[in-house]
Amino acid sequence: MPQLSASSLRIRPGVFAQLQAKIDARQREGLTILPLHIGDTCVPPPKEAALGAITFSDAEAYRYGPTAGLPLLRDAIVRRLARAHGRTGVDAAAEVHVGVGGTHAFFTAARAVLGEGDEVILATPYWPLAPGVFAAAGARTVEANLSTVSLREGAVDIRARLLEKLTPQTRAVYFGSPNNPDGKLWSEAELAAFVAFAEEHDLWLFADEVYADIVYQGRYVPTATLPGALARTITIHSLSKSHALAGYRIGYVVAPAEVVAQARRVSIHAGFNVPVVLQKAAAAALDHGDAWSVAARETYRAARHATMDRLEAHRLPFVTGEGGTYHFLDCSTLVGSGGLTELLARALDAGVLLAPGDAFGADYGSWARLCFTSAPIAEVLDGIDRIASLR
Secondary structure: OOOOOHHHHOOOOOOOOOOHHHHHHHHHOOOOOEOOOOOOOOOOOOHHHOHHHOOOOHHHHHOOOOOOOOHHHHHHHHHHHHHHHOOOOOOOOOOEEEEEOHHHHHHHHHHHHOOOOOEEEEEEOOOOOHHHHHHHOOOEEEEEEOHHHHHHHOOOOHHHHHHHHOOOOEEEEEEEOOOOOOOOOOOHHHHHHHHHHHHHHOOEEEEEOOOOOOEOOOOOOOHHHOOOOHHHEEEEEEHHHHOOOHHHOEEEEEOOHHHHHHHHHHHHOOOOOOOHHHHHHHHHHHHHOHHHHHHHHHHHHHHHHHHHHHHHHOOOOEEOOOEOOEEEEEOOOOOOOOHHHHHHHHHHHOOEOOEEHHHHOHHHOOEEEEEOOOOOHHHHHHHHHHHHOOO
16 A cells, blocks of 8 residues: 555544544443533524524525635624624734634644644643644644643743744744633733744744633733734634534634635635535624623533532542633542553543543643533533542
8 A cells, every 4th residue: 555644644543542442332332421521512502593593595505605705704703803802903804714613724724834844832731633733734743831830830931931842943833822621811921922932933823712702710812912923823713612613613713814815725625615504604603692602601600610619529639720611630649550541441431531631732641631511510510420439
């Protein structure tokens, strides 16, 4: 057989590749599994986004659509950024790129600015798909341990830790705010340190801000609004997170016009166009879902507090930042000689799935991520009780 590509071989297996056969077997046996591993929500989306509430023609449902996305949706995105986050001045026609989910939009932007042999510094812990997105774009990644250290120790020297990982091949830095999996919301001063480092070394910034609407403490600051950031920042957003529309696969990046133009070229060859009907539904959610967003955030806040109390009652150590929908669990007291995989298998036998910490960075091999919004709160609390019983 001819060889597979080097870039595809650098893409890691799926987060649950090692356990998938066991997951499938237990489900065939009829085991009900709590999906606390996945970053989803049990809250229904805004009613305005339901397909039954959207007016569309047969042609819009069945024929190709504009490859740059509907102006209707891009305009709604710009209005929402200004209204909800104070980010103004975005050119809907030139600086917004709509993708088949945030992952696709992110990949096309990465492919627009990165090439074979380039390096990206990942602030760890990170969203598990980020390394694969960069690998698919031809780049290699190196890890700089930042956000969980900051949450545990109260501060971290961002510039020093990034500088340790800088090489002549470095082209970009990636970070989340609020971060997945630990919820860290970087302050304006901390974001300025990322921006200053990127300016000093002429780097791109990938700002993963998909949880911008889910902040409980502090103030979300769009990275691109900081001095010196606009011309080098690629900001990632997702309606999966902001409006509970994961199944619609709608996300977008906001970036300099030159990046968006190239990302659209990549997108044509990797998906052609985003389904038109779903774009119309997404626009309705953005334009009419503000009250829903407030209510959803309060539901998430209540779940956050209840699960923090339960974890503390069981003396299960964890970190939780100012935003997002996760607790990052330090499972070192639960991990036995079989390592994290064995622990996750035991959790599966107890009917609970957690995301393995090593998917979020090499330093987190004894950690696991728990999503506190992926099931009703009573079920999540029961899941925490089951995890505690694994001692």
